[in-house]
Amino acid sequence: MSAPVRFGIVGTGFMARVHAHAVRAAGGVVTRVAGSSPARAEQFAPLLQAQRPAASVGELVACPDVDVVSVCTPNHLHLPMAERALHAGKHVVCEKPLALTPADAERLTALAAEVGRVHAVPFVYRFYPTVREARERIARGDAGRLWLLHGAYLQDWLAAAAATNWRVDPAQGGASRAFADIGVHWCDLMEFVTGHRITALNASTARAHETRGGEPVATEDGACVLFRTDRGALGSVVVSQVSPGRKNGLTFSFDGTEASYGFDQENPETLRIGGVAEERVVRRDPELLSPAAARYAVLPAGHPQGYQDCFNAFVADVIAAVRGCEVIGLPTFTDGLRAARVTAAVVEAAATGSWVELPA
Numbered sequence: 538m539s540a541p542v543r544f545g546i547v548g549t550g551f552m553a554r555v556h557a558h559a560v561r562a563a564g565g566v567v568t569r570v571a572g573s574s575p576a577r578a579e580q581f582a583p584l585l586q587a588q589r590p591a592a593s594v595g596e597l598v599a600c601p602d603v604d605v606v607s608v609c610t611p612n613h614l615h616l617p618m619a620e621r622a623l624h625a626g627k628h629v630v631c632e633k634p635l636a637l638t639p640a641d642a643e644r645l646t647a648l649a650a651e652v653g654r655v656h657a658v659p660f661v662y663r664f665y666p667t668v669r670e671a672r673e674r675i676a677r678g679d680a681g682r683l684w685l686l687h688g689a690y691l692q693d694w695l696a697a698a699a700a701t702n703w704r705v706d707p708a709q710g711g712a713s714r715a716f717a718d719i720g721v722h723w724c725d726l727m728e729f730v731t732g733h734r735i736t737a738l739n740a741s742t743a744r745a746h747e748t749r750g751g752e753p754v755a756t757e758d759g760a761c762v763l764f765r766t767d768r769g770a771l772g773s774v775v776v777s778q779v780s781p782g783r784k785n786g787l788t789f790s791f792d793g794t795e796a797s798y799g800f801d802q803e804n805p806e807t808l809r810i811g812g813v814a815e816e817r818v819v820r821r822d823p824e825l826l827s828p829a830a831a832r833y834a835v836l837p838a839g840h841p842q843g844y845q846d847c848f849n850a851f852v853a854d855v856i857a858a859v860r861g862c863e864v865i866g867l868p869t870f871t872d873g874l875r876a877a878r879v880t881a882a883v884v885e886a887a888a889t890g891s892w893v894e895l896p897a
Contacts, residue, residue, distance in 0.1 A: 542856045545569040545597045545627075547618055548609030549581035552632055555848055556607045556659075557585040562845075563853035565605075571597040594618055598625040605655070605859060608632060611709045612717075616641050623648050628655040628859050630852075633721060634880065635873040637711040642877035646870040655858045657851070658873040660725045662787060663866055664847035664854075666821045667808040669830035671791070671798040672730045674810075680793030686727055686772035688789035690719045691780040695758065701749040707756055714756035716742070716883050720776040721876035723787060725868065727774075728875075730798075731791055733766035734897040735879060740886040745779040762883055767897040785844075806841055829865070 542565045546553050549572040557567050570587040571594050572578040578590035591597035598606055598621050606622035608615055608631040616636040622629045629649065635642040635658065649656035662668060675683065694700065704710035704718060711717050728734055742757035759777035766772065777783070787802035792811075799809035810817040822838035823831040833850050836842055854864045882893040 539860065541566045542859050543568045543602050543604045544607055545571070545591065545600060545603035545605070546585060546587065546607045546609060547571050547594055547597060548607075549573070549577055549585070550609065553581070553585060553607075553609040555845065556609055556630070556852070557587070558845060559848040559852040560607075561586065562849040563856055565852065565856055568602045569597045569600055594621060598622045598627055604628060605630060605855065611703050612711050613637060613709050616645055619645055620648060623652050623654060623656075626652065626654065628855075630657045630659065630855060631870070631873065633658050633660070633873050634711060634717055634877055635870060636877065639874070639877045639881050642870075642874045646874045649870045655855060656870040657855050657858070658868045658870060658876075659848065659851055660722060660729075660868040660872060660876075661844070661847040661851045662722055662726050662802060663729050663868060664833055664850040665800075665802070665805045666823075666826055666830045666834040666842070667800060667805055667819065668726065668730060669833055669866075670808055670819060670826050671800060673827040673829050674796075675731055675791065675793070675798065679796055680791065680798065681795030683731055683733065683768070683791055683793045684770050685792040686731060686733065686766070686770050686789070687774065687792075688723060688727070689775040689786065690723045690777075690788075691775070691783035691786040692719065692778045693781050693783050694778060695749075696745070696779045696781045698746045698748070699750060701752075705749055705752075705754060705756060710756065711880075712756070712884050713742075713880050715758055715776050715778045716740075716760045716762070717876075717880045719778065719787075720760060720762065720774065720883070721880060723774050723776070723789070724879050725872060725876060726787070727772070727789060727791070729866065729868075730789075731766075731770075733768050733770055735764045735772075735895055736767045736897050737892050737894050738762055738764040738879075738882055738886055739890075739892045740883045742883075742887040757887070760883060760887070762886075802844075805843065
């Protein structure tokens with residue numbers, strides 16, 4: 538049997554715990570963890586079930602018992618830490634955004650290609666079996682010509698005026714907050730499932746609260762984005778982190794001339810297929826799904842799979858890629874660069890009130 542692929546995790550927050558669980562579930566091992574201080578790494582190594590703490594990021598990326606570095610830090614640290622890991626010859630999983638500007642994201646993507654290491658960004662909503670089923674059916678033409686692509690991504694974790702987080706600070710989170718954090722997930726999913734690419738967009742952004750914790754808010758709480766695609770479709774997405782009662786409501790409807798495909802991340806066990814004469818519900822049943830979707834349906838029908846299962850599948854595909862296997866649909870730094878460019882276009886469109894062109 539092959540030796541387990543060894544991961545070093547940079548960061549100790551929520552996403553670091555998700556990464557660590559996924560590594561173990563996928564058959565890997567967490568050998569090292571680095572935090573904002575040696576004491577924090579020492580404190581959180583047992584929680585992440587890491588074999589030992591690292592005193593610094595430099596120590597972690599230099600460790601011979603680390604094959605893959607997972608970067609799970611505040612946004613402004615992604616670029617320097619991912620660069621450091623790549624220069625050390627490690628494979629890298631980096632949370633989005635890759636960097637706070639498209640130029641820096643492009644530089645990081647070029648470096649990853651140059652050193653020839655596996656590089657991935659956790660756009661994990663791609664890994665729901667029902668999402669893969671929608672992708673397969675659309676690719677074989679069941680929808681007819683897709684002409685309207687719409688949906689939303691709504692959360693409420695910043696709904697209270699007193700709620701705050703490092704993401705609210707542009708110096709740490711970037712010029713965009715709500716769209717850069719969750720809107721890019723929706724756009725990545727739309728392009729992955731439909732094969733369409735956004736070529737122009739317009740956007741409006743807004744804040745529900747002008748201050749948080751007594752401090753002025755500089756980043757958006759929500760956004761409405763209109764777009765056109767390279768295949769002639771129109772689209773829209775509404776993004777919010779302040780919609781009370783919506784915990785993680787990523788939804789889409791991709792409408793074609795023959796059928797529409799609807800998905801709700803909070804109810805991911807079914808895919809809705811709409812037709813003029815009838816509406817069908819396809820359940821996440823590995824016995825009934827297409828092979829590309831059934832590959833990710835690891836439990837029998839009726840045993841719900843969720844977000845962590847998607848993350849586990851993502852890391853399993855990262856491990857497969859590290860071992861030299863061909864993996865279809867693994868989101869890479871190229872997809873992270875795409876997200877950075879779409880985010881910059883949204884920021885520009887909201888500031889100017891104009892349509893912004895994007896290369897497909």
